[in-house]
Each structure stands twice: as C-alpha cells, then as structure tokens.
Amino acid sequence: MKKHNLFQSRLNRRSLLRKGIAGLGVGAGIGALGATSLLSRAVEAAALQSAANGKVLVVLELSGGNDGLNTVVPYGDDAYYRHRPNLGLPRSELKIIDDHFGFNPGMAGFERLYKDGKMAIIHGCGYDNPSYSHFTSMAYWHTAAPNSGDPYGWVGRLADSMAPSAPDNYLVNIGATQSLAVRGERHVPVVFDAPDKFMRESFYETQKALSMVPDVGEVKNPSRRYLLDIARSANSASELVRDAWSNYSSPVDYGIAGLDLPKVAALLDAGMPTRLYYVSYRNNAFDTHVFQNNVHRRLLSYTADAVSGFMQDLERIGRADDVTLMIFSEFGRRVPENVSLGTDHGAANNMFVVGNQVKGGHCGKWPSLTKLTEGDNLAYTTDFRRVYQTMIKGWLGHENTEDLLNGDFEGFDMFPDASKS
Numbered sequence: 023m024k025k026h027n028l029f030q031s032r033l034n035r036r037s038l039l040r041k042g043i044a045g046l047g048v049g050a051g052i053g054a055l056g057a058t059s060l061l062s063r064a065v066e067a068a069a070l071q072s073a074a075n076g077k078v079l080v081v082l083e084l085s086g087g088n089d090g091l092n093t094v095v096p097y098g099d100d101a102y103y104r105h106r107p108n109l110g111l112p113r114s115e116l117k118i119i120d121d122h123f124g125f126n127p128g129m130a131g132f133e134r135l136y137k138d139g140k141m142a143i144i145h146g147c148g149y150d151n152p153s154y155s156h157f158t159s160m161a162y163w164h165t166a167a168p169n170s171g172d173p174y175g176w177v178g179r180l181a182d183s184m185a186p187s188a189p190d191n192y193l194v195n196i197g198a199t200q201s202l203a204v205r206g207e208r209h210v211p212v213v214f215d216a217p218d219k220f221m222r223e224s225f226y227e228t229q230k231a232l233s234m235v236p237d238v239g240e241v242k243n244p245s246r247r248y249l250l251d252i253a254r255s256a257n258s259a260s261e262l263v264r265d266a267w268s269n270y271s272s273p274v275d276y277g278i279a280g281l282d283l284p285k286v287a288a289l290l291d292a293g294m295p296t297r298l299y300y301v302s303y304r305n306n307a308f309d310t311h312v313f314q315n316n317v318h319r320r321l322l323s324y325t326a327d328a329v330s331g332f333m334q335d336l337e338r339i340g341r342a343d344d345v346t347l348m349i350f351s352e353f354g355r356r357v358p359e360n361v362s363l364g365t366d367h368g369a370a371n372n373m374f375v376v377g378n379q380v381k382g383g384h385c386g387k388w389p390s391l392t393k394l395t396e397g398d399n400l401a402y403t404t405d406f407r408r409v410y411q412t413m414i415k416g417w418l419g420h421e422n423t424e425d426l427l428n429g430d431f432e433g434f435d436m437f438p439d440a441s442k443s
Contacts, residue, residue, distance in 0.1 A: 078345045080299040086308030088351035090371040098122035101391035109359040128323030131330030139382035144373040146389040148402025154367040160352040164203040166427045178206025179426050195300040196282040204300050212259040217267035266292035274335040277327025291339040312362040346377035346417050356398050370402035385434045407431045
C-alpha cells in the first residue's frame with residue numbers, strides 16, 4: 023500500500039517539519055515573522071532536534087487510581103488471596119509471566135510486550151505521606167512535588183530545560199483540557215482533542231485577523247505575553263495537526279479505545295518535531311469502588327490493546343526505536359477488598375515503561391502484603407520520581423534533573439547509556 027506524504031504537495035512540509043521549521047507556522051501566517059526570524063529559528067530548531075537524537079517520550083496517565091494488585095497479580099503470595107477472597111484472581115486465569123506474577127486476564131497485549139523484553143514493571147511506586155484524594159495526588163504526580171505546591175508540571179519544566187527556545191510543537195498534550203503536567207514557564211504546549219476540529223474558534227468576520235499574530239517584539243506584560251503565545255501556538259499547530267490526522271491511515275488494530283495513541287502515531291508519522299507527548303485514559307475511569315473485577319478487566323484490556331497497537335504502529339512507520347512510553351496512575355488501591363466487591367483509594371502502585379530500547383523485567387522492590395501501612399495500604403518502596411529520572415536522564419539523556427524533580431533521585435538501569443547513543 024502506497025503511503026501518502028501529506029507535505030509533498032505543500033513545499034515538502036514533511037522535510038520542513040523534520041528540520042523544526044513547522045513550529046513557525048509554515049502555511050499558517052509565515053509572513054508575519056519575516057525571513058530573518060524564520061531562518062534563525064529554523065536553524066535553532068534543527069540543532070535542538072539533532073541534540074535530542076530523535077528520542078521521544080510519551081506519557082500515558084490512567085486516571086482514577088488503577089488497582090495495581092489486580093493488574094500485576096502476585097499469585098505466588100498467599101496473602102493476596104487472604105486479603106481478597108472474592109476479588110483475588112485465580113492463577114488459572116492469569117497471563118503468567120514468571121513464578122510469582124501474572125497479568126490480569128485482559129492484558130494479552132502487555133503479556134506479549136513483556137515476554138518480548140520490551141516492558142519494564144516498576145513496583146511499589148509512591149511517595150511519603152500519601153494523599154487519597156484524586157485531585158491532590160494527581161497534582162503531586164503532575165508536578166513531581168509531593169506534599170507541596172508547584173505552579174508548573176514536570177513535563178512542562180522538562181521542555182523548558184531541554185529546549186528553552188524551541189519552536190511550537192515541541193510539547194503536545196492530547197486531551198479535552200490542558201494537564202497541569204505539561205504547564206511550563208516558557209513553553210506553551212499544543213493542546214487538542216479532536217485533530218480534525220483543531221482550530222481557533224472565531225466568527226467568520228474575525229478569522230483573517232486572528233490568523234495573523236504579529237511579531238511585536240518583547241512583551242513585558244505577562245498576561246499579554248501568555249495570550250500571544252497561546253495564539254501563536256494555536257495558529258502554527260492547528261493546520262499541521264489537521265493535515266497529519268486527515269492523511270493518517272493505519273491497518274493496525276488499537277482495540278476498542280485507542281487512548282489517543284493513534285493521534286500520537288499520526289503526528290510522529292507526519293514528522294512533527296515534538297519530543298514530549300502527554301495522553302490519558304480519562305474521566306477517572308479506574309476509580310473501581312464497586313463490582314470491580316469485570317469493569318477493571320475491560321479497562322485493562324482496552325489499555326493493553328491500545329499500547330500494543332501503538333507499538334506495532336511505531337514499527338510500521340519506522341519510529342519504534344525512537345519512542346518510549348511511560349504509564350502511571352495517581353495511586354493504587356487498598357490491599358483488602360471492600361464490602362461492595364471493589365477496592366478503595368490506596369497508596370503504592372506499579373508503573374510501566376514500554377519501548378524497543380527498554381531493558382524489560384522487574385524494577386524496584388515488591389511491597390510486603392503482610393506489613394501494611396495505616397489504612398491497610400502497601401508501603402511504597404520506590405519514589406515515583408526515580409522513574410521520572412530514568413525517563414529524563416536515562417532515555418532522553420538530559421542531565422539537569424534536580425531542579426526538575428525537586429530532589430536528586432537514582433534512576434533505574436533501563437536503557438543503553440544515553441551519552442553513548
């Protein structure tokens with residue numbers, strides 16, 4: 023099947039994108055910047071892309087607090103079945119991965135990735151004094167600042183640190199609203215939900231005026247500067263995103279819910295210069311307080327199918343070696359089942375890292391099921407920022423992590439030495 027190159031008929035925009043020029047809004051108001059500005063920013067963007075070695079990080083958030091115990095099931099520990107006489111999943115139904123753990127029955131996609139050596143499971147992820155509030159705990163994960171406040175998200179700060187002068191499209195958040203995780207001081211993330219409808223809303227009479235965002239030089243007023251940045255980001259990204267999506271076609275089956283990962287694949291295939299993507303399984307889907315097992319299995323099946331499909335699609339478009347996917351949830355669930363055959367908000371949880379370059383297997387210490395903390399929760403054994411550190415330094419090869427993560431954390435040996443890649 024012949025692939026469509028959406029930029030060949032438009033000044034070979036795929037080539038321009040790969041050089042970073044797309045961030046300037048090629049085909050969407052380029053004249054307002056001027057030739058000198060265009061050339062200088064294009065050269066800078068190309069240098070940034072070269073320095074990043076083409077590596078891309080995709081973050082997938084499982085909102086609602088996924089039950090890690092019924093995701094990666096410790097069937098080899100009798101305490102698991104004592105705590106969950108009804109919700110405990112029998113060994114015979116699991117996707118067995120070793121002599122102690124098995125994946126939930128719905129996770130065939132994860133089983134394949136793990137057995138192919140392309141998935142790392144990180145156990146016991148959490149932080150001191152855990153919050154059981156969805157909003158509060160998610161804010162801690164978004165900002166990498168547990169039990170404190172931070173106006174910027176860790177992914178936004180990462181973009182600011184890696185490429186403070188990068189053009190638009192360096193950071194993309196696919197969702198109905200912008201996540202705190204991608205909020206940065208310098209970068210304005212590209213945020214959209216439906217790519218075919220991604221455009222600035224306006225009346226017909228004002229469309230032409232709004233499409234032209236003049237270069238007014240330095241703007242000292244922070245509110246005005248923010249609005250101008252938003253306008254530039256929307257103008258330069260919207261047409262490219264719509265074109266990429268309209269020309270994307272894949273035979274890969276992502277399952278029932280693609281979790282926005284096909285949209286990421288479309289942008290990668292189109293050559294967007296994005297280095298950081300943020301997507302989520304939305305609407306608190308994993309908040310399984312009642313009659314958990316059937317709905318939880320479906321949710322995990324959708325997730326595993328989508329992630330597996332994404333990895334297959336990356337192979338198809340030739341980007342599988344460039345991309346790593348990190349998966350997290352804001353907390354786990356309590357160890358004992360509740361009287362409604364569900365589980366309540368808990369603490370420590372597992373995380374997943376997926377990719378061709380990942381050294382697969384188990385990371386971190388497995389929490390004890392017999393030495394629980396207050397509220398019958400798993401004691402965390404891995405500060406979740408160790409995983410962030412692994413993504414930032416181990417995968418992306420960026421050294422400046424202490425300020426980004428509000429501390430110095432030891433990463434995991436999960437990737438080839440980034441300094442030698």
